[in-house]
Amino acid sequence: MTRDDKTLPQAPAETVGESEVITLRELLSALDTAVVELVDAPAGDDVVVASVALVDSMDLSAEIDSQSPLPNLLLHVGVGNAEAVRWFEHVAQRPHDARPRAVMSKTAADSRALQTAARRAGVALVAVHPRARWDHVFPLVQRMLDRSRRRQARLGDPDLLATDTDLFGLAQIVAQNSGGMVSIEDTQSHVLAYSASDEAADELRTLSILGREGPREYLRVLQKWGVFDRLRESDDVVDVPAHPKLGTKRRLVVSIREYSEGSPTPRLLGTIWVQQGDSPLTPDAAGVLRGASAIAARIISRALDAPSTEALLIQRLFGARGGGVDVPSVAGALNLPVSGPSAVVGFAPTATDATAPISEFAGLGSMLRLHASSFSRDSVSTIIGDRAYVLLPRNQSAKTVTAWVRQVIDQFETKRSVVLRAAIAIPVTDLGQVSGARIEVDRVLDGTAATFPEGRVTTLAESRTAVLLGEILDLVDAHPELHDPRLDALFEYDNKHASSLCESAESYLAHYGDVRAAAATLQVHPNTLRYRIRRVEEIVGVDLQDTSDRLLLELQLTLQRRKDRGKPGT
Template sequence: MTADDRTLPNDLAVTAESTETITLRELLRALDTAVVELVDAPAGDDVVVSSVALVDSTDLAVEIESQSPMPDLFLHVGVGKSEAVRWFDQVAQRAPAHRPRAVMSKMATESRGLKTAAHRAGVALVAVHPKARWDQVFPLVQRMLDRSRRQQARLGDPDLLATDTDLFGLAQIVAQNSGGMVSIEDAQSRVLAYSASDEAADELRTLSILGREGPRDYLRVLQKWGVFDRLRESDEVVDVPAHEELATKRRLAVSIRQSSEDGSAAPRLLGSIWVQQGDTPFTADAADVLRGASAIAARIISRTLNAPSTEALLIQRLFGARGGGVDVPSVANALNLPITGPAAVVGFAPTATEAAAPIGEFAASGNMLRLHASSFSRESVATVIGDRAYVLLPSYKSASSVAAWTRQLVDQFEAKRSIVLRAAIAVPVPDLGQVAGARSEVDRVLDGTAATFPEGRVTTLAESRTPVLLGEILDLVGRHPELRDPRLDALIDYDSTHASNLCESAEVYLADHGDVRAAATALQVHPNTLRYRIRRVEEIVGIDLQDASDRMLFELQLALHRRTGIG
C-alpha cells in the first residue's frame, strides 16, 4: 500500500461513547467539498455510515471472501480502476445487507466504468481530491464516526462545554458567529478541524484542508509581517490583510495557548485558529468570538492531551499498561475485537543509536502506525507506551504475512521519516487475555536484541532466543555483585595501566574457539603475539583457558563487563 507519510496528531474528539448515527450526507458535509465530492448514490445520501475500513488492492480479496457484513465505508488506497470494477462486480453478488454503503476513491471521476460498476452494486461512490492525504482523510472519517451529531450551540450557551463538544463542533460555532470559514491547527500548523467551505474559499484554505503546505511565498509574507511571532508571544487577535498578488483573502488569527499552573513559565503554544473572510465581512464581534474560542480550544486540546480517551485507556490496559487487569468480554465488545482466534502482537522500538528527537517524533507517529495497521487488518488496534509502539493484529492470514507487513513498515519509517526501528513479533496469540503476556514477550525480544542490530530488524522470540536468554542471564548476574569474578578486575586494571588490549584479545580468541591463527588474523597481529597475550591473560587472571569451566566462566564475565562496563 502507498500511504502518505504525514501524520495527524492524536485524536482530539471527545465523543467515543456516542450512540448516535451519522449519514453519508452529514459525513461528506463535514469533510468538505474541498476534500470529497459525491459522484453517485444509488440508495441516496441519507444512508447510515457507522464503520470504515482502509484497504489496498491486496485487501480486497480478503474482504470479498469473508461472508460477514462488510464495513459501511471503504477507502480504496492505491486500488486501480480495473481492480475496483472487479471488486464492485463481486460485491454486487452479495446479499444487500452484506454490502458496503459507500466507497471513497481518488479514481472515482476518472472512469465511467467504475461509476457504472458501483451503481450496479448499489454502492455510493465518493471522489477524493487527488491531492488529499489518506493519512489525513482516514483519521477525520474515524473521528466523525466516533462523535455524535454536533449541536447548533452558540458560544455563550452552556452546551458548548458539554462532553460531546469537540474541535469540529467548535469550528462550526466559530464560523456561525464570526461570519467566516474556520480552520483549527496544532502547533505544527497541521489542520485538526475546520468548518464548511463555500465558493469564496481561497487556495490557501483548500491546501490546508487537504493536508498540504500553503504556498511558500505566502508563508514568507506571514513571516515578514510577524504573524507567527505575534501568535507565539501573545493572545491578541491578529488581523492578516488580503494579498492580491498571492490571491489570499483577509484572515483573523488567534493563538491557542495554555498557561502554566503557577504562572512561572511562559504559556505553552497548543495551536491556532484561523478564520478566512468570505463574500461578506466579518461580524462586528468576530475578534471577541475568536478570543473565547481560543480559551475553549485550549481546554479541549489540553484535556485530551492530559487524559486519553476511554478507548485509548482500554487499549493500553489490554496491552498490560496502566495497572490492573481487563474484563476481556467488555473490552472485546467496546473495541469490536474477536475474543479468540489467532492474533499477532508486534512491538516497535527506535534503535539505540537514535537521538532523543527522532524517538520523540516516533512516539508522535501513532496515527500513521494505526493507518498502516488498519490497512493490514481493519480490526487492529495500536498504542504508544513510552518510546515503544504496539499493534494487535487479529485474524491475520499467516505468520509470514505479519512478518512481511512489519518489515515493510520498518522500511517505510526509515525511508520516509529517517527513523530506524527494530520490531519484534509474538505469534500466535490465542485470545485477548494473552495480549499483555505477548507484549511482555516482544519487550523481552526488543531488550535482548538491541545489541544485535541491524541483523535483527524484525524478529521473534523463537528466532532470537539465544541473545534474549543470554542477555537476561547477564542482567541477572549483574544484579548480584557476589556473582562477579574479582579476578577480571586485575586484567581490566592492567589494560588501563599499560594501554594494552588483553581483554579484546581474549574475547576474539574465545569467539574463534581457541583458533590462534583465525583470531590473530581478526586482530591483525602475528600468531606468536597472540599466544603471548593469552599467556599473560592466564597469568594475570589466574585461570587456564584450556579448562572448560574456567573458559566458560571467563567468557561470561567478559560478556558481563562488555554489557555493563563493570568488571
C-alpha cells in the same frame, strides 16, 4: 467564564435522543469540497453513516465470498476500477442491509463504469481528491463518527465551556464569528478539524486540508518572520500578512497551550489558523481566537489524557492501565475472534534516531493504524509510552507479517524520516495471551537495541539468545556482588600502559581459543597474542584453558564493553 470565552457565540444544535446521528450529507459537508465530492447517491445523501473501514484489493476479494454486513462507509485504498466494478456487481446481489451505504474512491469521478456499477448496487459513490492522503482522510472520518456517537450538548447553554463541543464544532463557531476560514492543527501541523471553505481559500489552506505539506518557501517565510517562535513562546494572536508572490492570504494564528499545576512551562498542543477570505476579518477576530484557544486546549488535553472507552479497552487488552480483561467481552466489543493464530507487533524508535522524539512518534499513531487496517481490517493498535503495538488477528503467517512490518518501517523512514525497530510475537493463540505477548515483545525490543541496524525486524524465536543474554547481563550488572573484582586490575593495567589486553582476551575468547584466527583479526603476530593471553591470566588469576574461567571472563568482559558503549563519547 473569562472575558475571552465570552467572545464565542451561542448557537443551537439538534440532537436525537441521547446521541446525534450523522448523515452522509453532513459528513461530506464537514470534510469539505476540497477533499470530497458526491458523485452519485442512489438512495439519497441523508443515509446514516455509523461505521467506516479501509479496504484494499485483498479485502475486496475476501468480501466477495462473505455475506456478513459491511461497514456503512468503505474507503477504497489502491483499488483499481476493474476490480471495484466486479466487487460492486457482487455487492448488488447482497441483501440491502448487508451492503455499504457509501464508498469513497480517488477514481470515482473519472470512471463511468464504476459509477454505473455503484448505482446498480444502490451505493453512494464519493470522489476523493487525488492528492488527499488516506492516512489523513481516514482519521477525519473517524473523528466525525466519534463526534456523532457522543452526546452533543446544546451550544445555547449560557456557558460554552460547559458544553461537550468538539474541534469541528469549534472550528465552525470560530469561522462564523471571525469572518474567515478556520483550521485547527496539532503540533506537527496535521489538520485536526476545519470549517467549510469557499472560493477564496488559497492553495496553502487546500493543501493543508488534503493532508499535504504547504509550500516550503512559505514555511521559510514564517520562520523568518518569527511566527513559529512567537507561537511557541506566548499566547499572543499573531497577524501573518498576505504574501502575494506565494499566493497566500492574510492569516491570524494563535497557539493552543495547556497550563498545569507544578509545570513551569505550558504544554503546546497545536494551533488555530484563520484565513481571511474576500471580506475583512471581524474587528474582534483576535478575541475570538483567544477564547477558542482556551476551549481547544480543554478539548485536546481531555482527548489526550482520557482516551475513549475503546482505546482504554485496547490498552487493557495489551496489558496497560491495570490490564485484566474479560476475553469474550473484549472480543465482542472489538469484533475480534477469541481464538485463532494472531500476531502482536511492537514498534520502537531507535536510540540513534534523534529526529524522532516521543511526542512526534506518538503523533504517528494514525498513520500506523492506517497501515494496520489496510493489512488486516480486524487489526487494533495503540501507543503506550514511546512504543506502538498492533494486534493482527486471524491466521497470520510469520512470513507475511514480517514482510508487512518491513514495509511499514521502510515507509516511516522514507516518508516521515522516523527510524523504527520492530519485534513480532507469533503465533498468539488467543486474546488472553496478547498482554503476555506484549511483554515478550518488549523484552525483545529492550534486548536487541544494541544490535541495530542489523536487527530492524525480529521475532521472539530469532532473538531469544540475545534477549536472554541481555537479561543475564542486566541481572549481573544490578548486583555488585556478582562483579569479579579481579578484572579491575586488568582494566587498570590497560589504562595505565595504554595496552589492549582486554581487547586481546575478547578476541581470543570469540575465536574459541584459536590463536591464529584471533591474531589475524587483531592484526598482530600469533606470538604477540600468546604473550598477551599469558599476561591476562597472570593479572586476573585465571586459567583460560579452564571452561569455567573462560565463561566467567567472557561474561564479565561483555558486561564491561556494554557499560563502555553507554558512556558519552564512546
